Amino acid sequence: MLNINWIMPEILLTASIVILLGYTVVYSKIGGKFGQRNKIKYINIFVLLTLIPLLVNMIYDISDININIKNQLSISVGVLIIKLIIVLTTLIIMWLSKKEKAEWYILILLSTLGLMIFVSSIDLIMLYLGIELISLSLYVLAAIKRDNKESTEAGLKYFILGAMGSGILLMGSAIIYIGTGKTNFYEISLYGKSEIIIIGGLLIVMALLFKLAAAPFHMWAPDVYDGAPTIVTAYFAIVPKVGILIGLSNLLYICLINIIDEIQPLVLVSGLMSTIIGSIAAINQTKFKRILAYSAIGHMGFMLLGIGVGTYDSFWGSLIYIVVYIIMSINIFTIVLTIYKDNEKEYIGKMIGISRKNVVLGYTVGITLLSMAGIPPLIGFISKYIIIVSVMKSEHILIGVIAILMSVISGYYYLRIIQYIFFKDTQEYKYREVYGIIEGDNKISIEKSIILGGTIYLIMTLILMPKLLTTMTFTTITSILI
């Protein structure tokens, strides 16, 4: 039974993309009042804004636990909440962008559409189509500054490695199809424990870990994050990870539920290696965006630990971690966009003395970095705490201990940046362009200050009243796992 109402957001987004494409083609020729880039930005934001009430309405409306659309997509409360998170985050990142090309916004919308398809897919072909829609738009976005050498390099590298990842995913799907003759998740899960599903499942999970930039498959991440324009990096680091992580847990706990004992070590080892590499490899970096890339790998490791352990609590903690990670990443990338100019290399030397030039900005960076390191009164502490406690409870003591140690080590490079901000003398160091921040043209724009204020408020106070966060994630987890 086809229930087309429940894929209304996707249909609306597709229609708007097609209309916007025509609109931008026409008005880029004509120019004039409606061809201005600023207007195009707000038109695109309006498209995403229309999705939010629709999704909220659907969340309140949904009565069944699980709605199947032709055995290819499944909609539940959890999936809708994840879609809402994806749309909201994309909206914020789009709002942060400067006046970009019209195609930039179209590609972001297309990749969001791919994510919305991906998180609700319960079919191997749909999974592949969703991930291909996401990654193809991301390849183009990485290379969008085509005159810039590094951006082109990032795009090419991401394209080649990502194509290999997609190939591995297709191979896994083909092997599962050989063995079972089915592509639907529920039908595959009926087949019990068989070697062919194990091998195919391992390959598919590997490909998804590759897309997440988890540890043994992380080598593309720092280069791509460094080379791409900062606003695109912010999109890379935040939005696709949410969707792909939920897609991965869908796959693990619906399709591969019978062979979870064989798949679990892969996810756990990958998560553990991610935490190790995310903390140790970032120590020697001098560019802020590379540090953030490694930090993203480390955070991804914690989320994977939560999903890999597979108890109710750890899954819940993992989802809380995602939300917390989104909040902290939006803040830190807004700061990167504020401090560094467009065509500038993001050396951390430029952070020196910010606390004396712009006190509020300095304290914002400091608090966010402490929160990323997981210092108790801030929000980053809750998520790490829940993950580690749930890992320990399910008797993976060694993994928990190593995760704590790596969290301590990663504190080093966050604290180093804080030392640069607060305690280094501006005169003794060779980078003195710090003065550009609050003088003249480089003032913090109003949207950036609103976003910075909002996220720092959440970072500092969410630990006092985590009811909204916990309830929301709890509902999501309950409906996804059942």
Next chain:
Amino acid sequence: MHSVLALVTTFVNTSGLMIMMGIDFLGLLFLIVYVGAIAILFLFVVMMLNIKLVEIIDNTTRYAPLGLIIGIILALELNYVINISVKGEQSISGFNQPVYVDFSELLYGNKETIISIGQVIYTEYWLYFIIASIILLVSMVGAIVLTLKHEENVKRQDIYTQITR
């Protein structure tokens, strides 16, 4: 160059196999798309790039043994697993023999491949079809974004003067 030609023969073989199996439309499509477009494109690229063979051989042979070992291990594993699962030497929970999608149920009595593909793709699998079309749209937009340049000194087609002269 020779390996691209070998690739072409592989595609031709595949399409021959498909035609012999009775799926004639897919076989011809394979021939048109892969041999006619992609392999020829590869050939052009190889011809135009003028790669020096010696450098490539120097660089790649270092990793060849490692790749060979890993490849052989993977091939043996897959062979073992597929033998076990498909031929049914182990019986696990009664679901051992794979049951593929029976397309003849979906065909409404048609025997020709092209008609049956058309009927299935527009009814049962329309979601896949639409999403695949969106993916093609992405690749088109991407190609235009990454390559189109509005240079000033290039003569452009002016449709108005063209049709009024």
